[in-house]
Amino acid sequence: MLPAHSLFVNENGKEVSHVGSAINFKVNAVVWTDSEQVSDSLYRQLVYKVCRSPKRLMFHLQRIYHCFENKLSEQLYAALIDLFYILNGKGSAFSLRIATEVMTVLAEQEAAKIEAYLATYEETLLIGNQYSIFTTGLTSSLALIKEAAKVNSEYDVLSLAHDYIEYSQLEQAMEVLEGGILEMPERLELQIELLELYTITKSYLAYKKMTNQL
Numbered sequence: 001m002l003p004a005h006s007l008f009v010n011e012n013g014k015e016v017s018h019v020g021s022a023i024n025f026k027v028n029a030v031v032w033t034d035s036e037q038v039s040d041s042l043y044r045q046l047v048y049k050v051c052r053s054p055k056r057l058m059f060h061l062q063r064i065y066h067c068f069e070n071k072l073s074e075q076l077y078a079a080l081i082d083l084f085y086i087l088n089g090k091g092s093a094f095s096l097r098i099a100t101e102v103m104t105v106l107a108e109q110e111a112a113k114i115e116a117y118l119a120t121y122e123e124t125l126l127i128g129n130q131y132s133i134f135t136t137g138l139t140s141s142l143a144l145i146k147e148a149a150k151v152n153s154e155y156d157v158l159s160l161a162h163d164y165i166e167y168s169q170l171e172q173a174m175e176v177l178e179g180g181i182l183e184m185p186e187r188l189e190l191q192i193e194l195l196e197l198y199t200i201t202k203s204y205l206a207y208k209k210m211t212n213q214l
Helices: 033-051 058-069 072-085 091-103 109-119 139-154 157-166 168-184 188-203 204-213
Strands: none
Touching: 033 058, 033 072, 058 072, 058 091, 072 091, 072 109, 091 109, 157 168, 157 188, 168 188, 168 204, 188 204
């Protein structure tokens, strides 16, 4: 059985403490899912992480390699475009290396778009699709907003915290709730849940830090 802090396991069955692991960014299973739901559930978790922390390159890499390993061409294209959008022309060597490693999964038209952007780094060439998070283009802005809203609604802060709690990952649950409260201080149910966790874990210092931030 995996330790309480483990949420993901990689292709070798080794635990990855969280999706932001700096040691192992290739993960392919979520502990609480059935085998047939693993791929889709993990993909949505990775998209959620990118939405919440768009500047964390590790989350982008995890999303890219997950799509690559599962041969999700359209999702992979969107993941690359979103990464390039966040990099905003920086890290050209890094961008080229990542794209080169995963290009074989892309459809010919998608690969051509990626190559065109990497040749010029012209922002207008960052054309998104239905799986894009940050970019516009072939898909309307309204559609992208709806897609982002769908992801966020499916991974509501309280629901995500409950998932962590179910598998005794209390520290991660507190972290999620703390972030949610700072973003949405009006949600009293988040505060109540967090206070209960602070009480259970006797986390006085964390409680004091949180009250200071608020």
